[in-house]
Amino acid sequence: MKADVTAAEALDVTPVVAEDIRIDRPTLHDVVVIRVRDMIIEGTLAAGSRIHEGQLGQQLGISRTPLREALKVLAREGLVDLVQGKGALVRKLTHKDVKDMLVVLSAMEDLAGKLACENASDSDIREVRRLHDAMMGYYAVRNRLPYYKLNQEIHSAFIRITGNEALSMVHTQLQARLKRIRFIGNEKPEHWDAAVADHEEMIAALEARDGPRLSRALSNHLAETWLRVADSI
Incomplete structure (x- = not known):
């Protein structure tokens, strides 16, 4: 020993x-x-x-x-x-680049709305609510860059809580390419206000676990994004 x-x-x-x-x-x-x-x-x-x-x-x-x-x-x-x-x-990016990517993102987030409401845990939903409330704090003081970053985190969270890794992989790639485009979508105050209203609907739909409602909110949000940015590209 x-x-x-x-x-x-x-x-x-x-x-x-x-x-x-x-x-x-x-x-x-x-x-x-x-x-x-x-x-x-x-x-x-x-x-x-x-x-x-x-x-x-x-x-x-x-x-x-x-x-x-x-x-x-x-x-x-x-x-x-x-x-x-x-x-x-x-x-x-050209007009076609942006529109093509937004069309694909819209389809992915439409799917994500259904899957997120089916698969999210209560803690997942609380985390998205926390991100949403923090984002709204930056909106209240009109601090665009940190608002935008939390906005993008929320969209990523909707994808993440679906539990679908393939969806997450493709969404991450497209979202990264559209960072500048998504940011300029809030340049006009009325556009920013409308985007915030979209997000209020998204969080309400998620907390209600209403998949079709969340899918519509996400799809409509991306359709409006194209209208907000088209003249700036």
Whole structure:
């Protein structure tokens, strides 16, 4: 028998390891991706424009390496085109691009409305309500970017609680490509007000577990999105 047996080993007791409750800190890579993505969403980096790495890196206070890595991520999301000899360009969508993607999104969210009401747990519904209430707080003070981000989280939550991984995968890809387009849909106050009314109907339908009602609300919302953005593309 080894002489250096610990007390825990002698008693055949497994030591209890304290739960790791440390808060994850975003890496520089994460911060750069988020910042450049926000600049595209808000139009600071205009659709079709070339991203000058040196100038943008200086503006953000970073070297070209983390910026280039961030641009690769945004290219995979469909927000940036990496063109040999030209560098990174902010992707510019045509009317047809946008309408085609919104048509597909509408069909997916129509399906999601039915599945979400069938499959969501009570805690899932409470979480969507929490996101909705937080979003409404930003709407009350007209803070568009955080409002928009929570808005998109809500649409993703409707998809997630369906439990359908294939639906989630395709929806994520299309939603990423439409980030700037969805953001400009709320530029006019009357458009923003109408979008909020749509979301009020969505949360009411979900809490009632009324699948057909939620499907209609989601489909109508995306149809109205096209009308709100068509003249701005």
